[in-house]
Amino acid sequence: EPEVTQTPSHQVTQMGQEVILRCVPISNHLYFYWYRQILGQKVEFLVSFYNNEISEKSEIFDDQFSVERPDGSNFTLKIRSTKLEDSAMYFCASSNTGELFFGEGSRLTVL
Amino acid sequence: AQSVTQLGSHVSVSEGALVLLRCNYSSSVPPYLFWYVQYPNQGLQLLLKYTTGATLVKGINGFEAEFKKSETSFHLTKPSAHMSDAAEYFCAVTSNTGNQFYFGTGTSLTVIP
Numbered sequence: 147e148p149e150v151t152q153t154p155s156h157q158v159t160q161m162g163q164e165v166i167l168r169c170v171p172i173s174n175h176l177y178f179y180w181y182r183q184i185l186g187q188k189v190e191f192l193v194s195f196y197n198n199e200i201s202e203k204s205e206i207f208d209d210q211f212s213v214e215r216p217d218g219s220n221f222t223l224k225i226r227s228t229k230l231e232d233s234a235m236y237f238c239a240s241s242n243t244g245e246l247f248f249g250e251g252s253r254l255t256v257l
Numbered sequence: 258a259q260s261v262t263q264l265g266s267h268v269s270v271s272e273g274a275l276v277l278l279r280c281n282y283s284s285s286v287p288p289y290l291f292w293y294v295q296y297p298n299q300g301l302q303l304l305l306k307y308t309t310g311a312t313l314v315k316g317i318n319g320f321e322a323e324f325k326k327s328e329t330s331f332h333l334t335k336p337s338a339h340m341s342d343a344a345e346y347f348c349a350v351t352s353n354t355g356n357q358f359y360f361g362t363g364t365s366l367t368v369i370p
Contacts, residue, residue, distance in 0.1 A: 179358075188362040189301070189347060202357050237300060245291070246349075246358055248301040 148172045152238050152249035159228055160257055167223045167252045169238030178221045179239040179246065180213065182206065189237065195221065228256045259284045261348045263361035271369050276320075276335040278364045280348030283329065288350045290331040291358070292322055295345040304346070307331065318342065343368045 151170045159165050171178050180192040193203040195213055212224045221240075225232055233256045239246040264279040282288055292304040305316025312324040318341075322333045331348060348361040 181360075189360040191357055191359070194357055239301075245303060245306055246301075247303075248293075250300040 148247075150238055150240055150247050150249035152236075152252050154252055155250065156253045156255070158255045158257065161230055162227050165225045165228055165232075165254060167225075167236050167238075167254070169221045169223070169249055170219050171221055171238065171240030172247055173219070175240035175242045175247070177201075177241045178213075178215070179241070180223045181237040181239060181248075182234045183237065183251075184231075184234045192223070192236075225254075228254075230256050232256050259286075259288065259350045259359050261350050261359060261361040263346075263348050263364050265364055266362065267365045267367070269367040269369055270338045272340055273337050276333070276338045276342065276366065278333040278346050278348075278366065280322075280331045280333065280361060281329050282331060282348075282350045284350055290322075290324060291349040291351075292316065292320070292331075292333050293347045293349060293360075295347065295363075297344070301347065304333070338366075338368045340368050340370065342366060 153168045178195040181189050182192055183189045191204050193207045193213055194201045210226045214222050235251045235253050237251045238249045260283045262281045270276055290307045293301040294304050295301050304320050305314045305322055307314050307324045315321045320335045322331050324331050345363050345365050347363045349358045351358045
């Protein structure tokens with residue numbers, strides 16, 4: 147069964163460092179998403195991506211964040227200068243017809 | 258604008274008892290509604306969804322939910338809880354015109370032996 151894969155599963159970084167989280171969406175999907183879940187809190191929308199550009203983004207997705215689809219398979223989330231409050235689980239998702247398929251998540255810990 | 262409200266951040270039931278997790282939505286367009294489950298240290302897995310058609314939808318692991326437009330609700334039920342049902346459950350809404358999913362704050366289900 148096709149699935150969304152994310153790497154790394156866990157990353158620890160120092161405050162101020164750049165982080166790139168990688169995702170491989172399901173191959174025939176057209177819509178890609180990043181969501182964030184701070185420990186014990188709800189799943190929050192960050193950004194959606196379609197046709198090689200951002201289609202929607204939330205207030206959380208400020209200038210420190212960027213997304214890219216560098217080739218036909220990967221979808222990356224970059225945090226330019228991490229802050230303590232960026233510590234969270236980051237979920238990538240993809241969809242075609244209204245159902246989101248999520249990856250297992252990348253846990254980011256900022257020290 | 259769309260949103261979901263999940264009443265009860267924590268629900269405890271005895272093994273074998275009925276599970277009822279509540280979700281109410283707000284949407285200015287016909288909604289698509291979803292329930293996702295998150296087991297500890299895992300990602301989000303789709304339990305079931307409603308898009309159009311039959312308002313009672315059945316999902317995996319014996320769960321079902323009923324879309325009630327008059328009550329703007331999409332409550333999740335299971336007749337008999339199993340220990341393996343202990344997890345976090347999230348209700349979500351989107352629409353056929355949007356591509357952003359809005360999640361509720363989640364309900365943590367505990368099953369007591």
